[in-house]
Amino acid sequence: MATKQTRTLARFMAAPSVLLLLIWMAVPLAVTLWFSFQQYNPLNPIRDRFVGFANYALFFNNPAFSTAILNTLIIVAAVLAITIIGGILLALLLDQPMWGQGFVRILVISPFFVMPPVAALVWKNMIMHPGYGVFADIARFFGAQPIDWFAQYPLFSIIIIVAWQWLPFATLILLTSLQSLDGEQKEAAEMDGAGFLARFWYLTLPHLSRAITVVVLIQTIFLLSVYAEILVTTNGGPGYASTNLPFLVYQKALLEYKIGQASAGGIIAVILANIVAFFAMRAVGKNLDK
Amino acid sequence: MARAVTNRHKTIATIAAWAVALVIFFPILYTIITSFKSEQEAIQGFSLIPSGTLESYAEVQSQYNYFKPFMNSVILALGSTLLALVVAIPAAWSMAFSPTKRTKDVLMWMLSTKMMPAVAVLFPIYLIFRNLGLLDSRIGMTVMLMLINLPIVIWMLYTYFREIPGEILEAARMDGATLWGEILYVLTPMAVPGIASTMLLNIILAWNEAFWTIRLTTTNAAPLTAFISSFSSPQGLFWAKLSAASTLAIAPILIMGWFSQKQLVRGLTFGAVK
Numbered sequence: 168m169a170t171k172q173t174r175t176l177a178r179f180m181a182a183p184s185v186l187l188l189l190i191w192m193a194v195p196l197a198v199t200l201w202f203s204f205q206q207y208n209p210l211n212p213i214r215d216r217f218v219g220f221a222n223y224a225l226f227f228n229n230p231a232f233s234t235a236i237l238n239t240l241i242i243v244a245a246v247l248a249i250t251i252i253g254g255i256l257l258a259l260l261l262d263q264p265m266w267g268q269g270f271v272r273i274l275v276i277s278p279f280f281v282m283p284p285v286a287a288l289v290w291k292n293m294i295m296h297p298g299y300g301v302f303a304d305i306a307r308f309f310g311a312q313p314i315d316w317f318a319q320y321p322l323f324s325i326i327i328i329v330a331w332q333w334l335p336f337a338t339l340i341l342l343t344s345l346q347s348l349d350g351e352q353k354e355a356a357e358m359d360g361a362g363f364l365a366r367f368w369y370l371t372l373p374h375l376s377r378a379i380t381v382v383v384l385i386q387t388i389f390l391l392s393v394y395a396e397i398l399v400t401t402n403g404g405p406g407y408a409s410t411n412l413p414f415l416v417y418q419k420a421l422l423e424y425k426i427g428q429a430s431a432g433g434i435i436a437v438i439l440a441n442i443v444a445f446f447a448m449r450a451v452g453k454n455l456d457k
Numbered sequence: 458m459a460r461a462v463t464n465r466h467k468t469i470a471t472i473a474a475w476a477v478a479l480v481i482f483f484p485i486l487y488t489i490i491t492s493f494k495s496e497q498e499a500i501q502g503f504s505l506i507p508s509g510t511l512e513s514y515a516e517v518q519s520q521y522n523y524f525k526p527f528m529n530s531v532i533l534a535l536g537s538t539l540l541a542l543v544v545a546i547p548a549a550w551s552m553a554f555s556p557t558k559r560t561k562d563v564l565m566w567m568l569s570t571k572m573m574p575a576v577a578v579l580f581p582i583y584l585i586f587r588n589l590g591l592l593d594s595r596i597g598m599t600v601m602l603m604l605i606n607l608p609i610v611i612w613m614l615y616t617y618f619r620e621i622p623g624e625i626l627e628a629a630r631m632d633g634a635t636l637w638g639e640i641l642y643v644l645t646p647m648a649v650p651g652i653a654s655t656m657l658l659n660i661i662l663a664w665n666e667a668f669w670t671i672r673l674t675t676t677n678a679a680p681l682t683a684f685i686s687s688f689s690s691p692q693g694l695f696w697a698k699l700s701a702a703s704t705l706a707i708a709p710i711l712i713m714g715w716f717s718q719k720q721l722v723r724g725l726t727f728g729a730v731k
Contacts, residue, residue, distance in 0.1 A: 176636060177551035184548035184611055185563065191604045192570045195578035195585070202580065257477065263470035273715050274478035277485055280714035282665040284686040285703045289488050292699060299696060301487065304503040334481070336721075340730050343722045381726045392574045395667035399686050413576040420580045421672070433577035444572040 196437070203430035210424050222431035231407045231415055232432075239411040239439075242326060243390045247383060249330040254337030254382070255375065259367075261338070262345050272342075279335040283395035290328045291317065291400045321401045321409035328396050333389075337382045344378035345371070387443050391436075412436050485707070492700035499696035513701035523702060526684035530706075532595055533670070533680050534663040537602035538656055541610045544603070546652070549614035550640065554623060564615065567608040575605075575668045586673055595678045598670065602663045610659055613724045617651025618644075654720035657713060661721075664710045681706040 206218045226232050261272060278286065294301050295316040303313035316324045348371065356366050392413045397403055403410035403418065410418070416436060420429035479486075491499050492514070493507035517523045552560045582601075583592075591597030621644065629643045667682040674683050685706055688699055714721070722730055 174555055174557070177555035177557075180547035180551040181563070183544050184567070184607065187544065187604065188567055188570050188607060192573060195581035196573070198581035198584070199577055260470065260474050260477065263474070264467050265471040265474050266467070267471070267475070271474045271478045272718070274482040276714065276718060277482055277711055279721075280661060280665070280711045281485065281707050282682050282685070282710070283667040284671070284682050285706055286484075288685060288688060288699060289484050289703055292696060293487055293491060294484055299500045301483075301503060331481070331484070336725070339718060340722055340726060343719075344730055378726075378730050381730055385725060388572050392576060392668070394576070395671060395682070395686065398671070399688075413574060416576045417579065417672075421583070426580055429580060433574070433579070436574040437577045440572050440574050444569055 199430045199433050201430075202426050203434050205427050205430075207426040208424050209426070218427065222427040223435075226428050226431045226435065229428075231410060234407045235410050235412045235415040236439075238322060238407075238409065239391065239413075241322060242329065242393055242411060243387055245326045246330045246333060246390050247386060249326070250333045250337040250386065251379060251382065253330075253334050254341045255379075257334070257338040258341035258345050259371075261342050276335045276339055278331050279333070279339075281332065283332070284399050286332050287328055287396040287399045290324075290331070295324060295327075317401050318405065321405060325393070325396055325400060325409055328400070329390065329393055333386055336386070340378050340382050341375060344375055348374050384443075384446065388440070391440055391443065412439070485711075488700045489704050490700075491697055492704045494697050494700075496695070496697045499700070513697040514705070517698050517701045517705070520698075521684075521702070523684075523705065526679050526681050527705065529595065529674075529678055530664055530680035530682075533598050533602055533678075534660045536595070536599040537606065537663045538610075538659045540599060540603040541607050541659060542652065542656065545607060545610040545614055546648075549611050549618050550644065552611075553615050553618035553621075554626065564612065567611055571605075571608045579672065582669075583673070592673060593675045593677045593679070598674060598678050598680070601669050601673065602666055605666065605669065606659050606662050609662070609724060610655055613655045613658065613720075614648075614651060616723065617654070618648060620651075621647050654717070655724065657717045658720050658724040661710055661714055661717065 203222055204217060204219060205215065206221070207215050257275065261268065261275065265271070281289075292300070297303055297313045297315040297318075300313075302316070306313040314320075352370060353366065356370055361369070393411060394413050394417070397409055397411065397414050401409040403414050407415075412432065413436065416429050416432040419425045419432060423429075487505075490505055490507050493509050493511070494504075495508060495510050495512060498504070498508060552564065586592045586597055589597070591600075625643060625647070626639055629639050634643065664680075665682070667686070670680050670682045671686050674680070685702060688695075688702070
């Protein structure tokens with residue numbers, strides 16, 4: 168259909184986007200890679216030099232590193248588990264006929280639109296604060312000792328906040344997918360005497376599998392780089408108890424000025440994300456063909 | 458609906474769904490309620506009935522000059538979205554209507570840039586911004602947010618453009634329309650709904666972006682994300698003011714979000730779930 172002229176023009180029109188993204192991706196990444204082999208401290212430039220893989224070794228040998236990797240993976244896994252299971256249950260519930268369905272949907276979807284610092288501060292001060300939070304009020308009502316969530320269970324508290332932000336997303340995607348399930352199939356299964364669980368297991372869940380894949384992949388990308396929620400609640404502490412990989416890299420780079428080590432950590436984060444992205448791309452790519 | 462629904466079933470579903478929805482919405486609701494309390498009331502224990510005072514809102518403005526970060530958020534979200542559209546529309550147009558063998562690879566590659574962890578390029582970007590004098594500048598942040606969301610914008614536009622029938626363009630071409638005329642008079646009117654949806658989602662994403670906005674701004678260009686983060690250690694009586702600031706920060710985007718549920722699903726799943 169397209170003539171040679173329009174083809175040339177088409178390339179010309181795509182060029183700015185491709186160039187911008189190429190520069191945006193390649194230049195900073197190359198700089199990070201370069202710094203990851205250097206000792207570089209902006210405050211003490213005399214000792215700057217090439218150090219090979221020493222930064223990676225330092226980063227790996229830092230006890231904070233293994234904690235941070237573990238915390239990163241725990242946050243991803245826990246939030247995924249909560250949002251997928253909760254999302255399926257919620258989507259099934261919201262798919263039922265009811266009064267005020269539209270309004271219920273609006274209430275459920277709302278947390279997704281709350282900016283991360285607000286979500287974190289609201290939970291920290293209004294809900295989980297040991298003195299004035301709602302949880303403390305509830306505990307006192309039952310005569311129990313209020314819990315200092317962020318001091319005693321820092322990682323768990325962050326998981327709760329992040330899961331609260333992403334549960335609406337999972338629910339919305341799964342609900343959309345659920346509503347495209349053929350009603351006749353459901354009826355046929357019902358008439359054949361399939362109970363609720365059988366219908367769910369053999370009909371609904373397979374239908375949702377694609378949506379679940381998409382939710383897992385997209386959430387993983389975002390969950391690997393949770394940052395603001397940690398910054399405004401625990402600041403990574405106590406100790407490194409709630410530090411994830413992005414937060415550790417931030418601390419090394421902008422607080423300790425250990426640019427070489429931070430860059431090595433950044434490259435490790437890229438590798439980690441790439442492993443995830445490899446699977447993400449394949450799944451999204453497959454869906455593109457359909 | 459063919460299936461007969463008993464009233465009992467409907468009643469149970471309604472009660473269960475409302476209960477769960479209210480629990481999920483509660484942190485937002487309680488923040489809004491607290492914003493209408495005085496600082497005294499806010500720490501007097503659990504109460505859903507505020508006195509209705511507006512003093513917290515007034516103080517947020519008078520003590521912290523709230524209007525400035527709010528306007529920065531508006532400028533950055535709108536500016537970066539418009540800029541992204543200007544760059545993305547031609548690209549998405551060409552990929553949707555003159556696809557080559559490599560179009561799919563290019564799209565995939567664009568998506569992959571979105572997967573690069575921001576923290577991996579924090580220091581280089583920081584250096585570049587510092588050397589160009591872009592730290593804490595609105596122009597720098599606008600470009601930054603544009604780049605972050607560009608892949609999603611191109612993807613979303615691409616999925617919308619692909620649904621426009623190519624025959625219409627051919628008909629226009631037969632009638633002697635030039636390529637630019639084609640884009641301007643034939644394609645654009647048909648593409649407006651898709652472009653509007655993309656805009657809506659991108660404004661939401663840009664408004665809530667909370668890594669670069671916090672790290673690359675201080676005062677001058679700081680949007681609401683950075684402004685709110687600066688309250689991470691509230692000193693003394695602070696709950697009502699924090700609630701007022703939070704309510705103002707989320708209200709516009711919450712309302713926009715309610716209208717963008719469908720676009721959100723489509724945009725964030727790259728057309729895989731519709």
